[in-house]
Amino acid sequence: MRARALRAEWTKFRTVPSNLVTLAAAVVLMVGPGTLTAYRAGEGHQGAGVFDAANISLYGGFLFAQIVVGSLGVMVASSEYATGMIRTSLTAVPRRARLLAAKVTMFGAVALAAGQVASFASFLLGQVVIAAAGAPAATLGQPGVLRAVAGMGVVWALVGLVGVALGCLLRETMIATTVLVAINFIIPIIGPRLLPEAAGAAVTTYWPIAAGLRITTTVADPARLGPWAGLGLLAAFTALLLAAAFALFRTRDA
Amino acid sequence: MTAIELKALTKRYGDRTAVDGLTCVIEPGRVTGFLGPNGAGKSTTMRMILGLDRPDGGGAYVGGRRYTDLPDPMREVGALLDARAVHGTRTARDHLLWLAHAAGLPESRADEVLRQVGLESVARRRVRTFSLGMSQRLGIAAALLGDPAVLLFDEPVNGLDPEGVKWIRELMRGLAGEGRAVLVSSHLMSEMALTADHLLIIGRGRLIADVAMADFVRRSSGVLVRADDPEPLVKRLTGEGAEVRTVADGGLVVGGMEAGEIGRAALAAGVALTELTPQRTSLEEAYMELTRDSLEFKAVAV
Numbered sequence: 001m002r003a004r005a006l007r008a009e010w011t012k013f014r015t016v017p018s019n020l021v022t023l024a025a026a027v028v029l030m031v032g033p034g035t036l037t038a039y040r041a042g043e044g045h046q047g048a049g050v051f052d053a054a055n056i057s058l059y060g061g062f063l064f065a066q067i068v069v070g071s072l073g074v075m076v077a078s079s080e081y082a083t084g085m086i087r088t089s090l091t092a093v094p095r096r097a098r099l100l101a102a103k104v105t106m107f108g109a110v111a112l113a114a115g116q117v118a119s120f121a122s123f124l125l126g127q128v129v130i131a132a133a134g135a136p137a138a139t140l141g142q143p144g145v146l147r148a149v150a151g152m153g154v155v156w157a158l159v160g161l162v163g164v165a166l167g168c169l170l171r172e173t174m175i176a177t178t179v180l181v182a183i184n185f186i187i188p189i190i191g192p193r194l195l196p197e198a199a200g201a202a203v204t205t206y207w208p209i210a211a212g213l214r215i216t217t218t219v220a221d222p223a224r225l226g227p228w229a230g231l232g233l234l235a236a237f238t239a240l241l242l243a244a245a246f247a248l249f250r251t252r253d254a
Numbered sequence: 255m256t257a258i259e260l261k262a263l264t265k266r267y268g269d270r271t272a273v274d275g276l277t278c279v280i281e282p283g284r285v286t287g288f289l290g291p292n293g294a295g296k297s298t299t300m301r302m303i304l305g306l307d308r309p310d311g312g313g314a315y316v317g318g319r320r321y322t323d324l325p326d327p328m329r330e331v332g333a334l335l336d337a338r339a340v341h342g343t344r345t346a347r348d349h350l351l352w353l354a355h356a357a358g359l360p361e362s363r364a365d366e367v368l369r370q371v372g373l374e375s376v377a378r379r380r381v382r383t384f385s386l387g388m389s390q391r392l393g394i395a396a397a398l399l400g401d402p403a404v405l406l407f408d409e410p411v412n413g414l415d416p417e418g419v420k421w422i423r424e425l426m427r428g429l430a431g432e433g434r435a436v437l438v439s440s441h442l443m444s445e446m447a448l449t450a451d452h453l454l455i456i457g458r459g460r461l462i463a464d465v466a467m468a469d470f471v472r473r474s475s476g477v478l479v480r481a482d483d484p485e486p487l488v489k490r491l492t493g494e495g496a497e498v499r500t501v502a503d504g505g506l507v508v509g510g511m512e513a514g515e516i517g518r519a520a521l522a523a524g525v526a527l528t529e530l531t532p533q534r535t536s537l538e539e540a541y542m543e544l545t546r547d548s549l550e551f552k553a554v555a556v
Contacts, residue, residue, distance in 0.1 A: 008356035015348035016341055084339025087306055088396065091333055092356040094305045094322040253307040 005093045005102035012089075013106060016079075019072065023114050026068035030118035031125060034061020038126035042133030052219045053138040054148045057126020058119060059216065062152065063185070065118060066159045066209075069111055070180045073163020076107050077245075078173040086254050096250045100168065104242060107164050108157050115156025123149045144218040144227070151215030151231060158212060158238045159184060165241035168249055184209045208237035255282035256330060256403040257435055258303060262312030265298050265459075272298045274459035275312065280437045282403065285430045287450030287467070288439040291545055295459035296439040297335070300408050304333055316404055328357035332397030333406040337389040342382025346373055346392050349381060350399060357400050367395040372421075386413040394425070405429055407438040411445055423449050443541040447471075457545045472497075474540030476507040477516055480529035490523040491516065507533070 013019050037060025045051045080086040093099040123145075127137040140146050163180055170176040188210045192200035204210055205224055212234025215227045225233065258280040265273040273295040280286045288296050301307040303314040305322040313320060316331055324330050340349055350364035368374045371391040376384070381392065390410060397405055407426070411419045426449055430436045440446055446453060446467075453470055455463040463470070476499075481487050484506060488498050496516075497509035508516055513532050520527050 004356055004358045008352045011348070011352035011355050012341075012344075015344050015352065017343060079341065083341050084336050085341055087301075087304075087335055087339055088353070089356075090306055091304050091331075091335075092328055092353055094324070094327050251308070253301075 002098060002102065005098050006105055008092065009102045009106035013076065013110065019075075022068060022072050022075075023110065026065045026072070027114055027118040027121070029068055030061035030065035031122045032061065033064050034058065034122040035125045035129055037061070039129040039133050042130035042135035045130075045133070045135035050219050051135060052217055053127065053130050053136060054123060054142075054145045055217045055219075057123050057130065057138075058148065058152045059213065061118070061122050062155070062213075062216075063189075065156070066184055067181060069115070069156055069160045070163040070184055071177050073107055073111065073160040074167035074173060074176040074180055075163075076103060077164050077167030078171055078176050081171040082173060090254050097246060100246055100249050103168075104161060104164055108161050111160030112153055112157035115160075116150065116153035118156065119149050119152035122152075138218065142218070147227065148216045148218050151227065154231065155209075155212050155215060155234065158234050159209070161238050162241055165238070165245040168245040169241070206233065208234045255433055255435070256317040257281050258404060258437065259315045259318075260299070260303075260312070261315070263299065263302060263309055263314055264311035265295070265302060265307060266310045272459050273302070273309075276456070276459070276461055277312075278454055278461060278464050280404075280435050280454075281452070282435040283430060283433045284451035285426050285436045285438060285449050286452045286454060287446035288437055288454050288456070289443065289446055289541065290439075290441065290456040290462075292441055294441075294456045294545075296441075296456065297408055298459075299456075300333070300335065300406050300437075300439065303406060304331070304335075326357070326400070328353070328359075328400035328402065330400070330402050331404045331406065332400060332402040333408075334390070334393040334397045334410055335406075335408045337386065337393040340381045340389070340392065343380055345378045345380055346384070346395075347377040349392065350395060353396055353399055359400060363399055367398045370398060371395040387415060387418045390414060390418065390422070394422070402434070404435045405437070407436070409439055409441070411440070419445070443538045447537050455541065455544055462544050470540070471537065472509055474537055476509045476533050477511065477513050478529060478531040478533050479506045479508055479516060479520075479527060480504070481506070481520065481525045481527050483525050486523045487520055487525040490519050490525075494519060505529070 034057060038057045041056045080089055089099060093102070131137040138145050140149065162183065166176040166180050170179065188203060188207045191203045195203060211225050211230035214225050214230030217227060260276045260278050263273055263276040264271065276299060290296050298307060302309050303316070303321060305320065316324065321327060321331065347364055347368065350367060351361060354361055354364050368377050371394050373388065373391050373395065376388065381389065384392065394410070410422050414422065426436050426438060430451065438449065450467050453463060453465050453467055454461065488506065491498050491508055491511065494511070496511040499507045501507055513530050517527065517530060
């Protein structure tokens with residue numbers, strides 16, 4: 001039964017051509033700008049105190065890609081409301097928790113798979129250009145590198161699921177996407193520059209996406225959370241949003 | 255055979271009661287017309303039957319169970335609520351495909367229902383290029399996918415050309431003929447008159463009439479009769495099985511008998527008639543009469 005709902009969600013996803021195009025665009029946005037920023041960072045590596053070659057090859061592209069992955073997650077949920085499809089979906093799978101669980105599982109798996117492809121491609125290409133720029137490149141065998149690269153793929157999946165939760169909670173694509181960009185981009189990146197120092201430091205350390213990205217670092221920073229604690233915080237935040245989405249979805253009229 | 259049962263079904267939006275204690279049974283083997291002015295609560299009732307809206311009181315049951323408790327909902331109930339509620343960039347076949355997957359049906363069912371509704375030639379076209387009529391057909395294909403015993407159609411003929419209207423009418427008659435319960439909503443009596451075996455008329459969320467179409471027709475027509483000496487005539491007419499009502503000014507309204515028969519009955523009773531006028535209250539007028547007090551929006555002369 002659950003397998004049917006999951007299969008139906010996958011069919012729904014793959015039969016809207018723009019979904020697959022958007023997913024591919026997210027991978028390209030990760031690898032393209034990621035490789036460029038990695039090359040620039042490689043050129044200037046002597047000026048930097050710590051040179052985390054693995055993280056550098058992942059972070060630059062993710063800033064772009066995460067907006068696309070998150071928005072796609074939003075769309076997976078909110079487009080059902082925009083088109084009215086939600087009523088058809090619920091007549092096909094009337095148990096609300098089952099429908100949402102199928103959606104979450106489907107998109108989580110899709111984002112995870114695409115995220116791993118993007119992350120490994122971004123890492124491998126990034127190391128090539130870092131070496132070409134004359135900087136010390138990382139290899140997957142080095143301590144923490146495989147964890148950082150595979151962890152990046154997991155962060156993709158979590159960002160995608162935050163999108164699904166927001167899309168389901170807010171139902172309006174524009175509103176949900178705006179909130180998503182605020183949560184994953186504006187607050188963690190611009191916030192620390194605008195806020196008082198202590199608050200800014202707290203955002204840098206504990207804001208879910210900032211904490212989650214610690215999994216992609218291979219150099220310890222005593223001022224920040226450890227890789228697993230950081231990823232755990234992002235996962236807990238995602239789980240909380242999803243729990244809210246499930247609770248509301250179960251009681252709301254469609 | 256599966257029926258739909260509504261038991262004191264109630265839905266409120268704020269202080270407005272959209273559906274107010276609706277109790278009735280939608281029987282298998284016939285087309286039940288669900289009739290009422292706009293805003294009477296027809297769509298809300300259908301959404302509650304399908305578990306989309308949560309009732310504030312009472313319940314809706316399909317074969318004795320709530321829709322959300324059905325193990326295989328699409329094989330028991332098929333519904334067309336809003337033909338435009340599809341994702342426009344999906345093809346017609348893909349739309350049916352995900353539904354088939356959700357219901358655990360073979361993909362060949364998608365092709366079968368596409369053929370049944372006459373959309374096979376556009377199966378691989380994107381739905382947003384469809385006319386309203388084609389969308390209605392796709393919505394009906396989706397409803398038929400699981401070969402269900404119960405079918406709900408919400409205003410299925412809206413925006414259809416005459417050929418499409420005729421097609422849907424014949425389809426619904428055929429589905430009921432196969433023993434299925436068919437509930438079809440409309441705000442037009444004229445459409446129901448040609449399709450429905452039974453009528454559920456609601457206004458302001460309340461059940462106004464739960465009546466066989468034939469009874470409704472009989473009730474809404476009659477012959478106005480005046481006679482010098484009505485009493486023996488009334489006795490004679492009722493003796494022959496007619497329904498006789500006395501109207502305000504002493505005239506009689508006779509139901510269930512043609513004017514010619516009444517004339518012959520009067521002759522046999524030896525009563526002279528002073529008037530014999532067949533009244534053709536249209537079904538539309540009879541329906542308007544019933545629902546006049548429950549219109550949500552009324553045009554007011556100024």
